[in-house]
Amino acid sequence: MRIPIADVTPETTEAEIIGWVHEVRDLGGLAFYIIRDRTGFLQVTIVKKKAPETVVEATKETSRESVVRVFGTVKATEKAPGGRELIPDTFEIISKAESPLPLDVAEKVPAELDTRLDNRFLDSRRPRINAIFQIRSNITQSINDFLFKEGFVNITTPKVVAAATEGGTELFPIAYFEKEAFLNQSPQLYKQMMMAAGFEKVFEIAPIFRAEEHNTTRHLNEATSIDVEFSFADHNDAMDLVEKIVIQAYESVSNNCENALNTLNVDLKVPENRFPRITYSEAIDIAALGIEEDISYGDDLSTAAERAIGDEMGEHYFITDWPTSIKPYYAMPFEDQPEICKAFDLMHPRMELSSGAQRIHQYDLLVEQIKEKGLSPESFEFYLKPFRYGMPPHAGWGLGMERLIMTMLNLPNIREAVLFPRDRHRLVP
Numbered sequence: 033m034r035i036p037i038a039d040v041t042p043e044t045t046e047a048e049i050i051g052w053v054h055e056v057r058d059l060g061g062l063a064f065y066i067i068r069d070r071t072g073f074l075q076v077t078i079v080k081k082k083a084p085e086t087v088v089e090a091t092k093e094t095s096r097e098s099v100v101r102v103f104g105t106v107k108a109t110e111k112a113p114g115g116r117e118l119i120p121d122t123f124e125i126i127s128k129a130e131s132p133l134p135l136d137v138a139e140k141v142p143a144e145l146d147t148r149l150d151n152r153f154l155d156s157r158r159p160r161i162n163a164i165f166q167i168r169s170n171i172t173q174s175i176n177d178f179l180f181k182e183g184f185v186n187i188t189t190p191k192v193v194a195a196a197t198e199g200g201t202e203l204f205p206i207a208y209f210e211k212e213a214f215l216n217q218s219p220q221l222y223k224q225m226m227m228a229a230g231f232e233k234v235f236e237i238a239p240i241f242r243a244e245e246h247n248t249t250r251h252l253n254e255a256t257s258i259d260v261e262f263s264f265a266d267h268n269d270a271m272d273l274v275e276k277i278v279i280q281a282y283e284s285v286s287n288n289c290e291n292a293l294n295t296l297n298v299d300l301k302v303p304e305n306r307f308p309r310i311t312y313s314e315a316i317d318i319a320a321l322g323i324e325e326d327i328s329y330g331d332d333l334s335t336a337a338e339r340a341i342g343d344e345m346g347e348h349y350f351i352t353d354w355p356t357s358i359k360p361y362y363a364m365p366f367e368d369q370p371e372i373c374k375a376f377d378l379m380h381p382r383m384e385l386s387s388g389a390q391r392i393h394q395y396d397l398l399v400e401q402i403k404e405k406g407l408s409p410e411s412f413e414f415y416l417k418p419f420r421y422g423m424p425p426h427a428g429w430g431l432g433m434e435r436l437i438m439t440m441l442n443l444p445n446i447r448e449a450v451l452f453p454r455d456r457h458r459l460v461p
C-alpha cells in the first residue's frame with residue numbers, strides 16, 4: 033500500500049511510495065534517487081552490488097521526473113533529507129518522462145517566466161510554485177468560511193453580458209449568435225440587482241475579464257474578483273468588512289500554511305487591526321511631494337503616484353472621499369458636498385487591492401449620474417428597473433484575488449498568482 037512520503041519516518045520499517053524522480057546522483061557503485069510527492073522528499077539509496085538485479089535494471093531506464101513506485105526497507109540516516117532513506121526491493125517505472133525536460137523542476141537551472149508558464153504543469157511540480165497555490169486555496173476557503181459565517185449568500189452572476197458595467201473600453205466582445213455580447217468586466221450591476229431582490233448580503237468569487245491593453249506586472253486580462261455587496265450599509269461598513277477580510281486571510285494563511293510559507297521563505301506579518309484612512313485630497317498632497325510629474329486634485333492616481341503614497345504609508349491603507357468625477361456613476365455622492373463621493377480604494381503599499389463605495393440607491397440620481405458620465409440610461413434599463421421598485425441603500429467592494437496573493441507573498445509578477453494567466457500574448461495553455 034502506497035503511503036505519502038511525509039509519513040515515512042526514521043522509525044518506519046517498510047514503505048511503498050509513488051512519486052516523481054526529483055534528482056538522480058549516480059556515483060558509480062552507489063546511486064541516490066530523490067523521490068518527490070506533494071508531501072515531501074525521500075532518498076532512495078541503491079548500492080549496485082547489493083541491490084536486486086531488477087532494481088538496478090529499472091533505475092538504468094529511469095529519467096528525471098518519471099513517476100516511479102518504490103518498495104523497500106526504511107533506514108534511519110543523518111545524511112538523507114528527513115533523516116531516513118529507502119533501500120529498495122522493487123523499483124518500477126510507472127510513467128517515463130522524456131529527456132531533456134523543458135525546465136528543471138529541481139531549480140538548478142533557472143527558467144524564464146515564459147518558459148515556466150508554457151510548461152505550467154512542470155513548473156507547478158516545484159514545491160515553491162505548489163506552495164503559492166496551496167496558499168491561494170486556503171485564502172479562498174477562509175474568505176468563503178468568513179462570509180458564510182457573516183450570513184452572506186454566495187451567488188453566481190453571468191459572465192456573458194449585453195452591456196458594459198462602466199462604459200465601453202476594457203471590454204472583450206464575443207460572438208453570441210446574432211447578438212453583440214461581451215465578457216463581463218465586473219459583477220457590479222448584478223450584485224446590486226440582488227440587493228433589490230432582497231438578498232441583503234451577497235458575495236461571489238469569480239472571473240472578471242478586462243481588455244487592458246497594457247502589459248503590466250499587476251494586470252491580467254482574466255482575473256479573479258472577490259465581490260461583496262450588502263444592504264443597509266454605507267462606505268464605512270464596507271471598509272470595515274474588506275479590512276476584516278484581508279486581515280483574516282493573512283491570519284488563516286499564517287495559521288494553516290506554515291509549510292508553504294517556509295517553502296516560499298515568507299515571514300508573514302499579519303497586518304494591524306485597523307488600516308489608516310486618508311482622503312483623496314491628502315493622497316494627492318503626498319503624491320505631489322513624491323513624484324516628478326505634475327499631479328493635481330481631480331487626477332486619477334498614476335502608478336508612480338500610488339508608489340509614492342505607498343512608500344509614505346508603508347502598510348495597508350484606505351483612500352476615501354474621492355472626486356465624484358473620477359469614480360463610477362454608481363458611487364454615492366456626499367449629500368452636503370456632491371462633488372465628493374463615498375468611494376474608497378484599499379491600497380497595499382505596492383498597488384490597489386480593492387475599490388468600493390456606498391452605492392446610489394435613488395433612481396433619479398442614478399440616471400443623472402449615468403448621463404453625467406456620457407453613458408445612455410437606455411442601455412442600462414435592465415439594471416435601472418430594479419431601482420424603481422424598492423432598492424435598499426447598499427454598499428460593497430471588489431477585491432482582486434491575485435493582487436491579494438501577490439502582495440501577501442511578495443511575488444514579483446501577478447502572473448505568479450494564477451495557474452494559467454491570460455494576457456495580451458498568452459492564450460495557451
Ligand code: ATP
Pocket residue numbers: 242244250251252253254255256257384385386387430431432433434435446
Ligand atoms: P487599476 O486602476 O489598478 O487597474 P481598477 O481600479 O481598474 O484597478 P477596479 O475596477 O476598481 O480596478 O476593480 C476592483 C479590483 O479588482 C482592483 O482593485 C484589483 O484588485 C482587481 N482588478 C481589477 N482589474 C484587474 C486586472 N486587470 N488584473 C488583476 N486584478 C484586477
Ligand code: MG
Pocket residue numbers: 377384386387
Ligand atoms: Mg479601482
